[in-house]
Amino acid sequence: MAFKLYNAPQSTCSQRVRFVLNAKNLPFEEVKLNLLEGDQLKSDYLRINPNGVVPSLDHDGAIIIDSLVIAEYLDEVAPDNSFTPDDALERARMRALMHFIDEMPAAAVRVPTFNLAFLPSFQKMSRDAFMTMAESKPLRREFMLTMGKTGFPKAEMDAALARLRRSYERMDAEIGCSGGPWLLGKRMTLADVAVMPSLVRINDLGIPGWQDLPRVVTWFDSIRAHPAFKPTFYHGSLLSERFPHLRKQTDG
Ligand SMILES: N[C@@H](CCC(=O)N[C@@H](CS)C(=O)NCC(=O)O)C(=O)O
DSSP: EEEEEETTOHHHHHHHHEEEEEEETEEEEEEETTTTTTTTGGGGHHHOOOOOOOOEEEEEEEEESSSSHHHHHHHHOTTTTTTTTTSHHHHHHHHHHHHHHHHHHHHHHHHHHIIIIIHHHHHHSSSHHHHHHHHHHHHHHHHHHHTTTTTOOHHHHHHHHHHHHHHHHHHHHHHHOOOSBBBBBBSSHHHHHHHHHHHHHHHHHHHOTTTTHHHHHHHHHHHSSSSTTTTOOOOOOOGGGOOOHHHHHHOO
8 A cells, every 4th residue: 555645744634644644654655735835726736636735645546635534544444553433323423523623623723823823924925926825725715815914803813712712621521521531532533633733733832721621631641642643743843843933932
């Protein structure tokens, strides 16, 4: 089985897939796209992924897109070190959590990410260049136009942080209910993998909001101690490693 992953080091969706590949010890060729330069919007890549986003997986020439779909696919074709419960009801619970995660923390985390990390790069662009870039995005056009060159307003930032807080509370409740240490109990599942990059990102931005939730604190420490974590978050995967202005902010 030959795997080629089109992805970006700092992309949270890519990090999910890299984690699963690493945890399963599946070798893969990594094609790194520069998202700020617009590699994901070039016609060659749009033929691979018409959504103009990463990640995309090439498995022996067949293309699979969307990080959580890819993660489930990998668990099916390479079932060793499985992240999927054996029981149908547990699988349904895992998938419901994965949907919640994509709708809540994974979506909300984009607002502080773009405001705090990427905005300065967009502000250097001319208005016309920014508009052309925003309008060329199949999936994120409206998101980019709402952000504009001035960034998301405070109300939007506050709402995103509130949605993230409700996500940590939901994690806390799930861990409490399942007995932990993972969201669904003793076994780490794709739900844990799905939410992990959002917490890593918000921690890297210096605004973690779960210190008063000890179960989530333990969960975060445990996932960072997993053997697949380090190879997934190689140097350049954290925004603070790429953007000097952020480093000053998080250090200070
Ligand atoms: N639902 C998709 C979302 C993918 C996505 O949003 N990818 C981001 C990086 S995490 C991206 O490629 N953004 C490029 C852009 O906004 O132009 C998935 O989970 O794969």
